[in-house]
Amino acid sequence: MLRVAHELVEAMVAHARADHPEEACGxxxxxxxxxxxxxxxxxxxxxxxxxxxxxxxxxxxxxxxxMWANDEEVVVAYHSHTATEAYPSRSDAGIAASLGLPGAHYVLVSTRESEQAEVRSFTIAGDAADAEITEEPIEVLGAPDAVQTYRFAHTPEQTVYDCR
Ligand SMILES: [Zn+2]
Incomplete structure (x- = not known):
């Protein structure tokens, strides 16, 4: 489960929209x-x-x-797909393996639809040739109204809104 503030979800989607039709990452x-x-x-x-x-x-x-100086770590590595679904490709799994960020969440944002961005989160384990990709629910913290235009997963019940 990825728990993330709605402002950060919106920041990722805004970045993906801004760089469309090129892929954005961050x-x-x-x-x-x-x-x-x-x-x-x-x-x-x-x-x-x-x-x-x-x-x-x-x-x-x-x-x-x-990050090292601030005692911080990568919680999410995200990038966008601009013409395909928000699902990691084989090369994405290879990049995840080479980054070596155990415990990181890999978020995919698809901007293929102009009206509705698709946001999905995955864990990616193993090496590039034999990666294990597992989708996980996203819990968006705060302001559920603001995120209604995003589609978080193919199974809506996986998405939990926490209205604080
Ligand atoms: Zn990709």
Missing amino acids: LLVGPEGSGEALRHVPMTNAARSTTFYEFDSEEWKQVYDE
């Missing part, structure tokens, strides 16, 4: 060990592609140094 980070995302870090898609993403290695290093 991170949500939070205090080390908390599992709680507090900060949105939009990143550059070094591939500048409509079908692929890769983090810019220099930028990745800078962000990592900053």
Whole structure:
């Protein structure tokens, strides 16, 4: 289960919309060990592609140094799909394996529909050739009205709204 503030969901979707039709990528980070995302870090898609993403290695290093200095960790690594569903591709699983972020949530945002963004979360374990991709529910914290235009999963009952 990914629990995430609605502001951060909206930030990821806004970034994905802004970079459409290229794929957007970025991170949500939070205090080390908390599992709680507090900060949105939009990143550059070094591939500048409509079908692929890769983090810019220099930028990745800078962000990592900053997280290290702040005792933060990656809670979510996200990217967008601009013409296909919000489900990790084989290369996405390879990237997840190479990032080596145990416990991270991989969020996919699909901007293929202009009216409604699709937001789904996964855990990805194992190596690139034999990745185990598991979808997990998303619990959006706060302001359920604001997120009604997003479709979170194929099975609506998996999405829990917590109205605080
Ligand atoms: Zn992808």
